[in-house]
Every structure is written in C-alpha cells, then in structure tokens.
Amino acid sequence: MSKPPDFNRQTILMQSERGFKSEIIAAIPLTAKEKLFHIRICDPCERENFTFLPGQFIMIELPGCGEIPISISSSTSNKEFLALCIRNVGKVTGMLHRLKAGAIVGIRGPFGTHFPMEKMTGYNVLLMAGGLGIAPLRAPIYWANNHRSDYKDIIILYGAKEPEQILFGYQFEEWRTIYNLNILTIVQKADKRWPGRKGIITDLFGDIHIEPDNTFAIVCGPPVMFKFVCAHLSTLGLPRQRMFVSLERRMHCGMGKCCRCNVGSTFTCLDGPVFDYWTVMNLKEAI
Amino acid sequence: MLFKTITKENFRNMIEGIMENNEVIGPKSRDRDTKGAKIYRFLKLNSFDELEMDYTRSYSSPKNYFLPFKEDLATYDLRDTGWEQEIRYTIHPRIIVGMRACDINALLKLDQVMLKSQYPNPYYSARRRNTVIIGLDHEPLEDCFCRSMNTDTAFHGFDLFMTDIGEKYFVAINSDTGYMILNRFDSCEVGEEDQLLYKEVRGRIESKFKTQVDITIVPELMDLEFESDVWKRWGDKCLSCGSCAMVCPTCYCYGIEEDIDLNFDKATKRRFLYSCNLLDFATVAGGHNFRPEAHIRLKYRYYHQFRGFVEAFNQSLCVGCNRCGKACLAGISPKAVIDDLIGTEKR
Ligand SMILES: Cc1cc2nc3c(=O)[nH]c(=O)nc-3n(C[C@H](O)[C@H](O)[C@H](O)COP(=O)(O)OP(=O)(O)OC[C@H]3O[C@@H](n4cnc5c(N)ncnc54)[C@H](O)[C@@H]3O)c2cc1C
Ligand code: SF4
Ligand code: SF4
Ligand code: FES
Numbered sequence: 001m002s003k004p005p006d007f008n009r010q011t012i013l014m015q016s017e018r019g020f021k022s023e024i025i026a027a028i029p030l031t032a033k034e035k036l037f038h039i040r041i042c043d044p045c046e047r048e049n050f051t052f053l054p055g056q057f058i059m060i061e062l063p064g065c066g067e068i069p070i071s072i073s074s075s076t077s078n079k080e081f082l083a084l085c086i087r088n089v090g091k092v093t094g095m096l097h098r099l100k101a102g103a104i105v106g107i108r109g110p111f112g113t114h115f116p117m118e119k120m121t122g123y124n125v126l127l128m129a130g131g132l133g134i135a136p137l138r139a140p141i142y143w144a145n146n147h148r149s150d151y152k153d154i155i156i157l158y159g160a161k162e163p164e165q166i167l168f169g170y171q172f173e174e175w176r177t178i179y180n181l182n183i184l185t186i187v188q189k190a191d192k193r194w195p196g197r198k199g200i201i202t203d204l205f206g207d208i209h210i211e212p213d214n215t216f217a218i219v220c221g222p223p224v225m226f227k228f229v230c231a232h233l234s235t236l237g238l239p240r241q242r243m244f245v246s247l248e249r250r251m252h253c254g255m256g257k258c259c260r261c262n263v264g265s266t267f268t269c270l271d272g273p274v275f276d277y278w279t280v281m282n283l284k285e286a287i
Numbered sequence: 288m289l290f291k292t293i294t295k296e297n298f299r300n301m302i303e304g305i306m307e308n309n310e311v312i313g314p315k316s317r318d319r320d321t322k323g324a325k326i327y328r329f330l331k332l333n334s335f336d337e338l339e340m341d342y343t344r345s346y347s348s349p350k351n352y353f354l355p356f357k358e359d360l361a362t363y364d365l366r367d368t369g370w371e372q373e374i375r376y377t378i379h380p381r382i383i384v385g386m387r388a389c390d391i392n393a394l395l396k397l398d399q400v401m402l403k404s405q406y407p408n409p410y411y412s413a414r415r416r417n418t419v420i421i422g423l424d425h426e427p428l429e430d431c432f433c434r435s436m437n438t439d440t441a442f443h444g445f446d447l448f449m450t451d452i453g454e455k456y457f458v459a460i461n462s463d464t465g466y467m468i469l470n471r472f473d474s475c476e477v478g479e480e481d482q483l484l485y486k487e488v489r490g491r492i493e494s495k496f497k498t499q500v501d502i503t504i505v506p507e508l509m510d511l512e513f514e515s516d517v518w519k520r521w522g523d524k525c526l527s528c529g530s531c532a533m534v535c536p537t538c539y540c541y542g543i544e545e546d547i548d549l550n551f552d553k554a555t556k557r558r559f560l561y562s563c564n565l566l567d568f569a570t571v572a573g574g575h576n577f578r579p580e581a582h583i584r585l586k587y588r589y590y591h592q593f594r595g596f597v598e599a600f601n602q603s604l605c606v607g608c609n610r611c612g613k614a615c616l617a618g619i620s621p622k623a624v625i626d627d628l629i630g631t632e633k634r
Contacts, residue, residue, distance in 0.1 A: 016406050017360070018372065019372070021372075063363035063365065063370050063372070063547075063554040063556070064363065064365065064547030064554030064555075065545055065547070066543070066544075066545050067556070089572040093572070104368075104369035104370060248571065249569065249571070249577065250569050250570065250577075252543045253543070255405070255406035255408075257400065257401070257406070257408060257539070257541070258561075259539070259540040259541075259563065259591070260542070260569065262563070262587070262595070263577075265591075266595070270405065284510070284590070285578075
C-alpha cells in the first residue's frame with residue numbers, strides 16, 4: 001500500500017523555537033558578580049520587528065552550554081540593543097560572563113506577562129527593588145520616564161546588601177534631576193563611609209508618603225522581600241490588584257510546555273512572571 | 288461519524304498491506320513479570336503475528352511516539368565566527384495499531400497543551416499529524432478507572448477505532464486517511480445485526496468497570512486539603528524515582544540539556560522527559576529548591592493532574608489507566624491517594 005495522502009503535512013517552524021541570532025556588543029562589569037550585556041539582534045529586519053513590554057523576559061542561549069531566562073532591562077523604545085543585567089551564579093551565567101563583545105548568542109522571546117503601564121496612567125507609581133530585582137524594574141522605569149507626564153509621583157525604593165552591590169547607582173542622579181523621580185536607597189551592611197541609610201527596604205516606608213487610593217506598586221526582589229512589602233502595603237489599604245510582583249522559577253522553555261515553572265495551577269512563564277498580588281495570594285506556594 | 292465492519296481475516300490483510308510500506312507500531316509482549324504475566328509494550332511490528340490484539344495494558348504508554356523520551360531539538364555547527372542552528376523534525380509516517388480509548392484521550396489532552404496553545408509545539412505536531420491511529424476497545428481490567436475520568440470512550444483523536452464483535456471488527460471512521468485505508472481492503476457496511484452486536488459489546492464493557500474514583504470535588508479538595516497529612520502519609524513513601532511520570536500517558540514535563548562535541552564543532556540541544564517528583568525539578572541557581580520534600584512534589588503531581596489542568600481546560604489530566612499505580616514501587620496509586628483525600632474531608 002502506498003502512503004496515504006494525509007501524510008507529510010509540514011508544520012510551520014515557530015520563531016519561538018528558532019530564536020534570533022544576536023551579537024554581544026558590550027559587556028560592562030557593574031559589580032563583582034553582575035555584568036550588563038548589550039545584545040543586538042544580528043538581522044536588521046528581525047531587530048526592527050522585535051518588540052517587548054516592560055517586565056517581559058527572553059531566553060538567552062549559548063549553544064552547547066544551555067539556555068536561561070533573563071529579564072529585559074532596557075527601554076522598550078531602544079531599537080538598537082537589549083540590555084541584560086546578569087549575575088554570575090552557575091553554568092550558563094558563568095560562561096556568559098566570560099564572553100566578550102562580538103560573541104554570538106541566541107535569544108528567544110519575548111515571553112511572559114508585563115507590568116500594565118497603561119493602566120497606571122494618572123496614578124502615582126511606587127517601584128520597589130531588592131538586590132538584582134532592579135534589573136526587571138529598569139524597563140518600567142524607562143517607560144515611566146518616556147511617558148513622564150502620564151504619571152504623578154514616581155518613587156523608587158531600592159534595597160541592597162552592601163553599598164558595593166548597588167546596581168545602576170550611576171543613573172540615579174540623571175533619573176532624579178531629569179525625570180523628577182524620587183529615589184531612596186538603603187543597605188543592610190555598610191561602613192562609616194556610606195552616607196545613606198542602613199536597614200531593610202521596609203524601613204524606607206517611614207520616609208515616604210503613600211496615597212493608597214492613588215498608587216500602583218511594582219515589587220521585585222527575593223520572595224521574603226515581597227511578602228513583607230506587600231503585606232505592609234495591604235495594611236496601608238493599597239488594593240492587592242494594584243500591586244505587581246515578578247516571580248522567579250526554574251524555566252526550560254518559556255512557552256508553558258516543560259512545567260518547570262509551575263506554581264499552583266499556573267505557569268510562571270505564561271501567566272507570569274508579572275502577577276498581581278491577588279493572584280499570587282491565590283497561588284499555592286507562590287511565596 | 289461513519290461506521291463499517293471488517294472481518295478479522297481482512298483486518299489481517301489490511302495491517303499486512305500497510306506494513307509493506309510503513310512503520311507499524313503495536314502492542315507486543317517482550318517479557319514476563321515475576322508472576323508470569325506478560326508485559327506488553329508498543330513496539331515496531333515486523334509481522335502481523337507479532338501483534339497481540341488481546342493485550343491487557345502496555346507497561347508504558349504510546350505517548351513516547353509523540354513525546355519521545357529524548358529528542359534533539361536543534362543541532363549547531365560551531366565556527367570561529369559564530370554558529371549556525373539547524374532544526375529538523377522527524378516527519379516519519381507511522382501507524383499505531385491497538386491504542387486504547389484512554390490513551391487516545393490522553394493524546395487529546397496533550398493536544399490542548401502542545402497544539403492548541405499560545406505556542407504550538409512543532410515537534411509534537413509533526414509526529415501527531417504523521418501518525419495514523421487505529422484504536423481498539425477492550426474489557427476493563429481490575430484497576431482501570433477511566434470511566435470515572437470520562438475517558439473510557441474515544442469520539443475523536445483517532446483515524447479508525449475498532450470494537451471486537453466476534454467474527455468481525457466494528458469500525459468507527461474518523462478521518463479521510465482512515466476511510467481510505469479501510470476502503471482499499473474489503474470492508475462491509477454496518478448491518479442491523481452488527482449494530483445490535485456492537486451495542487451489546489459496549490454494554491458489556493460498561494458493566495465491567497470495577498474501580499471507581501469519585502473526582503467531583505477533588506479540584507476543590509486539592510486546595511482545601513492542601514495542608515492535609517494525606518500528602519505526608521503518601522509522600523513520605525515516595526522514592527522520588529519518577530517512574531510514575533515516565534509510564535503516564537499524559538505527563539509531559541521535560542528538561543533541556545545541551546551537549547558539545549569533543550572537538551568543539553557541533554552542539555546539540557536535547558529535550559528529555561522529566562518528572563515533577565524528581566528532587567531537582569524546581570531547583571534554581573544558588574541551590575534554592577521550591578519543592579524540597581518528596582511529599583510536596585507528590586502533591587504537586589496530583590495538583591497539576593486534578594486541579595491545574597481542570598482550571599485551564601475543564602478536565603483532569605489523568606485518564607485513569609493506573610499505569611502509575613502499577614509502576615510505583617512504593618505502592619502509591621491515584622485511587623488510593625484520592626480515596627484518602629476524600630476520606631479526610633468526610634471525617
Ligand atoms: C523570569 C526570570 C527572569 C530572570 N531575570 C534575570 C536577570 O535579569 N538577571 C539575572 O542575573 N538572572 C535572572 N534570572 C535568573 C536566571 O535565569 C538564573 O540565574 C539562571 O538560570 C542561572 O543559570 P546558570 O546556568 O548560570 O545556573 P545553574 O545553577 O548552573 O543552573 C542550571 C540550569 O538550571 C536552570 N535554572 C537555574 N536557576 C534558575 C532560575 N533562577 N530561573 C530559571 N532557571 C534556572 C537553568 O536551566 C540553568 O541552565 C531570571 C529568572 C527568571 C525566571
Ligand atoms: S492513572 Fe496514573 S499513569 Fe494513568 S493517566 Fe492517571 S496519573 Fe497518568
Ligand atoms: S513511581 Fe511512586 S515512588 Fe516513584 S516518584 Fe512516582 S509516586 Fe514516587
Ligand atoms: S518555562 Fe517551561 S513551562 Fe514555563
């Protein structure tokens with residue numbers, strides 16, 4: 001019997017599987033463990049068509065080494081390159097840290113949900129980051145700067161372990177003066193040379209005034225941090241649906257297939273990483 | 288749906304005819320267990336006589352012909368100036384004979400995730416579209432609970448589905464491919480008598496289900512009894528071996544690994560099936576494990592099967608084949624765990 005005619009229907013190869021070949025155009029050391037990578041999609045056409053929203057992530061691949069999720073930390077309006085702030089913690093990140101400008105990597109994406117910047121129009125925006133949590137916050141900060149008149153007060157609270165670990169500190173002055181953002185930093189441990197505050201991020205709540213009816217909050221950092229921060233904000237009366245957090249889980253696909261990022265009944269890569277706090281409360285073991 | 292009948296002799300001709308030019312997969316016994324019972328697996332058939340139409344349950348499910356245990360997703364040519372990626376799908380026509388209704392329903396559930404979602408999976412899709420499925424009814428085994436899961440009959444997801452009505456097979460036709468295959472060999476229209484016989488067989492099958500699992504309130508119980516000691520009781524027995532997920536027709540979790548050749552000129556990105564019961568399933572860099580204990584991981588396997596999937600697709604992921612119960616060395620079966628869960632609720 002010959003082959004039935006239904007056979008050999010081709011399937012279209014999805015971009016989400018293939019990925020974009022991209023070049024590292026700069027690898028800038030920020031601290032002992034973190035580097036900022038500027039990555040440009042090689043094909044001009046693909047580069048032009050690549051768009052993302054604040055809070056989304058990409059999967060970055062080093063052939064033969066592995067593939068990992070990294071939040072995009074550049075402005076959505078930057079068409080030249082994507083900025084990725086990567087901490088050296090293991091195999092793939094370690095290998096990335098050894099790469100120099102000119103190296104070719106693969107990226108797939110963008111994946112995941114985003115911070116609903118449009119919904120925040122007309123509100124105060126409170127952004128809170130702990131440690132590396134500032135990386136996913138850079139995209140919404142740039143967005144807010146680019147649409148500064150859409151928002152009322154913008155406050156950034158940033159907590160780090162030590163002054164040396166503060167990321168992007170060199171940009172704070174520019175953000176303060178040009179874009180009129182209020183940025184407060186706090187560190188857990190510091191010697192006498194540190195002029196600023198010492199403590200944990202929730203200590204900064206005493207220094208600012210929050211209008212619960214008029215504020216959206218974005219929180220990024222380790223799980224313990226957003227647990228405390230969101231609990232505090234709820235007691236102030238901020239509705240849980242106006243607080244957004246970005247969750248981190250192990251990820252292998254970014255497309256809701258491998259299940260590795262499963263929390264409760266959802267997948268962090270599809271329904272997250274950005275969740276509102278009401279959803280997070282309803283997800284088993286989210287925090 | 289169209290129906291026809293085919294005599295057993297002609298069925299043999301049909302399978303032999305297909306085999307001439309195509310790869311045919313079917314249930315075949317390979318080994319015997321300690322009690323002497325045959326162990327069946329879906330394997331490539333070399334002749335019609337290897338096909339065991341009276342098989343009980345295949346040890347592992349035919350899902351592996353759609354989601355292979357290991358699959359190369361891409362290969363890379365590494366050069367000094369960068370690399371070239373190549374992606375190839377195995378588009379290799381196949382016929383699977385003798386799949387049970389539960390396994391066909393399991394594929395339909397996988398279709399929801401792999402085909403009908405935001406990111407269709409081209410590897411799965413290529414295999415799914417190039418596989419002809421010939422299903423086969425059977426009388427339920429002691430521990431089959433597919434009836435409770437609503438997966439004891441298949442209405443689509445196959446090309447042909449056969450029910451043994453004595454001298455002949457009663458055949459449901461669900462695709463043009465199936466229709467064409469059947470038409471090349473002598474098949475007959477369904478007569479009044481065939482129809483009566485078919486109804487009788489179906490009735491007999493339905494009356495023979497012994498195991499029942501009441502899942503009506505299980506999705507809610509998964510949340511209400513989230514902290515219940517049921518999980519600890521069963522979970523502490525779990526060896527975190529992952530066998531349950533390997534034999535399950537619907538478990539689809541996977542991991543990715545990348546390999547590089549010894550002479551650094553080729554690399555491969557490979558997907559391998561994983562299990563949410565394995566220790567490092569949710570471990571992230573720095574060593575934090577979101578599911579550090581066996582009972583938490585076991586709970587999550589059930590949570591996905593009986594709650595997460597229900598929320599997403601209005602149906603449980605489990606099809607009630609009890610392969611996991613049979614494969615588990617610790618004696619953990621869905622029926623036992625769920626009965627226990629419902630029991631705590633009543634207490
Ligand atoms: C949505 C999202 C955004 C992220 N954004 C950033 C960022 O902007 N900057 C940054 O430095 N890090 C970020 N991470 C964490 C980063 O993905 C991990 O640090 C990275 O995967 C570690 O890989 P490795 O190979 O170096 O570590 P190893 O410990 O060698 O890990 C081996 C493998 O495990 C998996 N894995 C381990 N840890 C994680 C993890 N935390 N998340 C997902 N998969 C993991 C990966 O597949 C990895 O290849 C993000 C994670 C997520 C989920
Ligand atoms: S009974 Fe077990 S193996 Fe069968 S579908 Fe349900 S979970 Fe999977
Ligand atoms: S087969 Fe049994 S022991 Fe092994 S992981 Fe599954 S439930 Fe645990
Ligand atoms: S990363 Fe694979 S399912 Fe989310």
